[in-house]
Amino acid sequence: MTLDYEFLAPPRIVFGWGRRRELGALAQTLGRRAFAVLGSCTLQQNGTWDQLAALLQQAGVEPIVAASISREPEVTDVDQLVAQLRERQACSSDFLLALGGGAAIDLAKAAAAVVTNRHGSSVRDFLEGVGKGLQVSEPPLPMLAMPTTGGTGTEATKNAVISLDDPPVKKSIRSPLMVPRVVLVDPELSVSVPPATTAWTGMDALTQLIESYICRFARPIPQALAIHGLQLALPMVREAVRDGTSRPAREAMAHAALLSGLALANSGLGFAHGVAAALGVFAKVPHGLACALMLPVALAVNRVVAEKPLADLARATLPVAALNDAGAADAFVDHLGTLCKDLNVPTRLSEVGVRPEQLDDLVRGSRGNSMNGNPRQLDDAELKEILEARL
Numbered sequence: 271m272t273l274d275y276e277f278l279a280p281p282r283i284v285f286g287w288g289r290r291r292e293l294g295a296l297a298q299t300l301g302r303r304a305f306a307v308l309g310s311c312t313l314q315q316n317g318t319w320d321q322l323a324a325l326l327q328q329a330g331v332e333p334i335v336a337a338s339i340s341r342e343p344e345v346t347d348v349d350q351l352v353a354q355l356r357e358r359q360a361c362s363s364d365f366l367l368a369l370g371g372g373a374a375i376d377l378a379k380a381a382a383a384v385v386t387n388r389h390g391s392s393v394r395d396f397l398e399g400v401g402k403g404l405q406v407s408e409p410p411l412p413m414l415a416m417p418t419t420g421g422t423g424t425e426a427t428k429n430a431v432i433s434l435d436d437p438p439v440k441k442s443i444r445s446p447l448m449v450p451r452v453v454l455v456d457p458e459l460s461v462s463v464p465p466a467t468t469a470w471t472g473m474d475a476l477t478q479l480i481e482s483y484i485c486r487f488a489r490p491i492p493q494a495l496a497i498h499g500l501q502l503a504l505p506m507v508r509e510a511v512r513d514g515t516s517r518p519a520r521e522a523m524a525h526a527a528l529l530s531g532l533a534l535a536n537s538g539l540g541f542a543h544g545v546a547a548a549l550g551v552f553a554k555v556p557h558g559l560a561c562a563l564m565l566p567v568a569l570a571v572n573r574v575v576a577e578k579p580l581a582d583l584a585r586a587t588l589p590v591a592a593l594n595d596a597g598a599a600d601a602f603v604d605h606l607g608t609l610c611k612d613l614n615v616p617t618r619l620s621e622v623g624v625r626p627e628q629l630d631d632l633v634r635g636s637r638g639n640s641m642n643g644n645p646r647q648l649d650d651a652e653l654k655e656i657l658e659a660r661l
């Protein structure tokens with residue numbers, strides 16, 4: 271690893287149990303109207319959104335619900351939100367407020383960028399590898415991100431992942447200008463997340479921490495953050511699933527997710543995220559579940575070329591001081607395999623609905639930014655063979 275890097279992070283991160291009550295003061299620094307993108311029905315049904323809207327009003331900020339989304343965002347979702355923002359003449363004295371998981375935050379990030387970059391007519395024009403290759407050159411509308419699921423870390427990244435139908439792929443709109451201005455993480459907001467979602471989003475965060483650490487583009491600050499995140503999340507993920515109201519578990523997972531976002535945005539990812547994108551498109555597998563399913567495979571695939579970094583991770587998180595690199599790396603791979611089993615993560619692609627005739631599509635759909643960061647380079651035939659063995 272060479273000491274040659276940039277590090278990009280949100281300018282203001284506010285983290286703490288119950289700190290959503292500071293929303294009004296934070297919002298005042300961003301604008302006079304808050305266009306909200308809401309991700310979870312629960313947060314609307316249990317009164318959380320009403321409380322937050324009241325805090326905004328008390329601070330003299332007008333809350334406007336602009337969109338709700340309960341699945342991963344598609345091109346039409348972004349374009350519709352952009353049209354609505356333009357109709358309401360959203361400008362730089364307004365801002366986007368995303369409250370939810372990765373879907374809500376990515377939808378808001380993409381719309382905030384497209385609405386001010388009028389040289390494109392659709393978010394599609396800005397998506398890497400499929401659109402017109404347009405760049406986000408104008409500053410997006412300011413954005414305040416409030417993650418609620420303790421998983422994706424997208425509140426800290428410079429891209430938004432959007433699904434397309436034609437061709438069927440997930441691609442990113444990406445720019446350093448897209449990093450949210452304010453990130454407000456209140457782990458208490460995640461107590462209503464159900465156990466299965468907690469398990470999957472938790473595994474997404476763990477996968478992001480591990481893949482960014484062993485990535486071909488690994489860098490020193492992301493690696494330090496990844497180790498810290500794994501030390502927090504590995505001992506706590508089972509507890510967060512078992513008892514959703516556990517404050518230490520929810521705090522650990524929310525913090526690990528934030529660190530995973532900071533890490534991946536400044537290094538990269540790998541095999542599990544590459545294949546997870548394809549599983550999302552062709553088998554509609556939720557992102558966190560797809561990552562959880564692919565993490566043990568990614569570790570097995572990369573074990574031969576990433577023994578040292580995997581041993582480093584083992585030494586930082588497990589009692590393996592007596593073992594050499596090979597033994598420590600094996601212990602880390604085994605530990606993650608056991609964790610996936612304990613969390614009832616499926617082990618076979620057929621369990622999430624993948625059919626043999628989809629393998630070529632999966633191989634094609636796995637290529638992109640994430641797979642480019644994988645430590646072991648795989649050609650299409652190797653990748654197909656690996657996936658076929660897991661059918």
Ligand SMILES: [Zn+2]
Binds near residue numbers: 474475478543557561
């Ligand atoms: Zn992820």
